[in-house]
Amino acid sequence: MSPRSPREISVLVPPDLAPLYPDDPSRIGPYLVLGRLGQGSSGTVYAAVDTSSSNADDRLVAVKVLRSPELDVPDAYPELTRRLRNLSMVEPERVVVPLTFDADAEPPWLAMPYLAGERLSHYVTKRGGLGIGKLIALATGLAEGLSALHSRGVAHGSLRPSGILLGSDGPHIMECAIAADSERLRGSGATWLSPERYRGGAATPTADVFAWGAVVAFAGTGRLPFGPGEPEEISQRVASGSFELDGLPKGLRPVVSRALDPNPDLRPSLREVIGAVIAVWQTENAEDGAPSPGDREEINRILEREWHGVEPPARVPEVIRLEGRMSNRRPTRTLFMVGTAAMATVLIGGGIWGLTHLLGGGTEAGPVSDESEEELEEQESAKEEEEEPLTLTVRFDPSEQEEPEPGVEERSWIYTPVTREGEIPRNQGIPSHDAWSEQWEEDGEPGEAIILPDAEVLCARFCAAPEHVFLDEEGRGTWELTGNDFVDYLSWGPVMIVEITFAEEAEGDEPREVVQVTELFAD
Incomplete structure (x- = not known):
């Protein structure tokens, strides 16, 4: 070798x-x-x-x-x-x-x-609320992470399930570089924003405590703590303290309720939060000889075991x-990019003469007439028109999908290009997926595509909370998932209208690879 x-x-x-x-x-x-x-x-x-x-x-x-x-x-x-x-x-x-x-x-x-690892939003979406062990480990880990941020003068400002990565060693808080402006978060992020942040207030430690409570409530129940609805509706429930904690372990409800208090002065400190959560864990494990609250290293080691099954x-x-x-x-x-770059230089610098000699032509090429150049330009233009675009609006219908071949891991999915007249309507009520798909007309022949496991997916309604719609001002989805999650829903879910972006042209008759998916929907 x-x-x-x-x-x-x-x-x-x-x-x-x-x-x-x-x-x-x-x-x-x-x-x-x-x-x-x-x-x-x-x-x-x-x-x-x-x-x-x-x-x-x-x-x-x-x-x-x-x-x-x-x-x-x-x-x-x-x-x-x-x-x-x-x-x-x-x-x-x-x-x-x-x-x-x-x-x-x-x-x-x-x-x-x-x-x-896996984002907390994906993990809960697929599996439902966490068990008591993982939930306490999550609640403690997030509180300790936020405490570490605050000790260096950094308030997170936009903590949410999609910004928390679960690994085999526990949760990790991401998206800390920029404290997102509250105005930008009011759409899909209304559930995790404290009342003062929703009104335009700055990111603060007490606002992070509120977000901690909302995330723990979601992780423990698998539901949005303030329920579904428009951002304005959710913000009104947030401001009045109208949250729902049914399904959350009873021991955690008092500290989570305090964290979700509309008044920031009444929310607990992170030190209080950690103490209260550890006390719940000790109560749950009293018969197993749980260590005392002062033995934090031992407690952390025990809680970390909860994540050993989360293997990337x-x-x-x-x-x-x-x-x-x-x-x-x-x-x-x-x-081997050096050789490729050198060949590209020769091709560009030498023109048709260089191309002829690189390909083994033994005679000199004669001058190219103006008519030939025009014909080449027309052929190139026609070729570009024939190439399929990198981005298409399509319909995915689960009933049209073929059964996967046994033993074949990489499955292709059938899509139909569609179009509609006018902008996506807003604030006119939420249609069913079937009614929404009927507003789109077929705009080409069906095709097949492979959805990459890590494709970027922004969904509008088919994901975590079917009663709610996650949309921006243009009717495009905002809830972040991956290609794997999208395929899971595509296997059994409703008809969807989405915008897909391909990686590049496929070779031969092979299906093209999808790297981005954005669901289009109306409300």
Whole structure:
């Protein structure tokens, strides 16, 4: 076996890493970008390589490029620098903190440790409310994470289930780099916003305590604590303290109720929260000889065992070549970009003569007439018109899907392109999925697509709370899921109208790969 080139390194990457888009960066600061991990309201997160690391286990990092309306104000960048500096000093056990950052870059970015796991929102959506052991472990871990943030002068401001990652070692609080503006959170985030935040107040520790209570209530019951409805309706229930905790373990209801108090002065401190939750755990485990409240290290070790069954998929090794620009597709083998770049240079610089000789033509090519150039332009234009677009609005109907072939893991899904006249209606009542799909007319032949497991999905109604609609002003879904979650619902759920984005053209007759899905819906 020939020795590996010193310009090649091995990296352990997620097995379902999504490919890069054509306009994604190949490098961010000192990091070599490999693929997409996800996209949220404050930017895109990429999997990248720390080429300076000598350990294959530690080379993969998550780099987030920050793009957010909060950065459009004049004094945003000094505040961002201060916040990231303070965040980098936070105890990292329960909070995802920066390894490095550059707030002066355009756009600014931060690099974080890569953590594998599942978002709390997805976990509860698929499995329902947590059992008492996991719930207490979650409640304690989140309170400790928020306490660590507050000790460094950082209030989270937008804690929600989709921003909490569950791993085999417990919960990790994400999305800490920017305190989201309350106006931007009032839509899909109304359930997690305290009354003072909903009215435009700043992110504060007491507002984080409120969000803690709402998240724990959701995690323990599998339901939204203030019920479904429009953001204005939810905010009125929040302001009046009209929450529903049926199904939450009785021992936790007093401290969660206090955390959800509309008056911030009446909410408990995080120290009180942790003490109250640990007391519930001791009561539940009194017969098993639970350690005293003072023995926190032992208690934490016991609670951490609750997450041992939450195992992320094992990463797979890939060999990455360091020279040249990375491809916009995630590498699945060694990349020889230097030779490719050299060939591209020859082709561009040498024109048709160079192309003829590279392909082995033995005679010189004669001059090309103006008529030939016009014909080539027309052919190229016709070819572009024939190519399918990267983004389509389509209908997915579970009744039209074919049974998967036995033993075949990668399943394709049938879709039909659709269109409708006019903008999506708003504030006219919520139609059934069938009634909504009937408003769309077929606009092309059915096709087949493969939905990547880590595709970015924004759903409107088919996800966690069917009674509620998660929409922005344009009638597009805002609830974040993954391709795996979407496929789960597609296996049995209702007819859906969605906008899908393909990775690129498929080779031959193979189905195209979907990297993004956004449900379109009306209310």
